[in-house]
Amino acid sequence: xxxxxxxxxxxxxxxxxxxxxxxxxxxxxxxxxxxxxxxxxxxxxxxxxxxxxxxxxxxxxxxxxxxxxxxxxxxxxxxxxxxxxxxxxxxxxxxxxxxxxxxxxxxxxxxxxxxxxxxxxxxxxxxxxxxxxxxxxxxxxxxxxxxxxxx
Numbered sequence: 175x176x177x178x179x180x181x182x183x184x185x186x187x188x189x190x191x192x193x194x195x196x197x198x199x200x201x202x203x204x205x206x207x208x209x210x211x212x213x214x215x216x217x218x219x220x221x222x223x224x225x226x227x228x229x230x231x232x233x234x235x236x237x238x239x240x241x242x243x244x245x246x247x248x249x250x251x252x253x254x255x256x257x258x259x260x261x262x263x264x265x266x267x268x269x270x271x272x273x274x275x276x277x278x279x280x281x282x283x284x285x286x287x288x289x290x291x292x293x294x295x296x297x298x299x300x301x302x303x304x305x306x307x308x309x310x311x312x313x314x315x316x317x318x319x320x321x322x323x324x325x
C-alpha cells in the first residue's frame with residue numbers, strides 16, 4: 175500500500191477518534207503539546223544561556239505546564255487561529271469596502287461576513303473543547319479521504 179493511502183487511513187481513524195471521544199482527545203492533545211513544549215523549553219535552556227534561549231525556554235516551559243495542568247491546548251490554539259484569520263478577513267473586508275471598485279465591494283462584503291463567522295467560530299472553540307475536537311475530527315476525516323483517493 176502506498177504512503178498516501180496509509181496516511182489517509184490513519185487520518186480517518188484519528189478523525190473518528192476525535193469525533194467519538196472528543197473530551198479525551200482534547201485532553202490527550204493538551205498533554206502531548208504540553209510535554210512537547212516542556213521538553214523544548216528545557217532543551218532551549220540547555221542549548222545555551224543566551225538571553226533569547228532563556229526567554230524562549232522559560233515561555234515554553236510555562237506554556238507546557240499550562241497546557242498540561244491548567245488549560246486545554248486544542249480549543250485555545252484553534253480559537254487563536256480563528257481569531258487571527260477573522261481579524262485579517264475583517265480588515266481586508268473593510269479595506270475593500272472603502273475602495274472604489276464595485277466588484278471589489280461585493281467580494282469585500284463577503285470577506286467581511288466570513289471574518290465575522292471566523293470570529294464566532296473562535297469564540298465557540300475556546301469556550302467549548304467539544305466543538306474544537308469535533309471540528310478537528312471532521313478536518314482529519316476530510317484530509318484522510320483526500321489522501322486515500324489521491325493518486
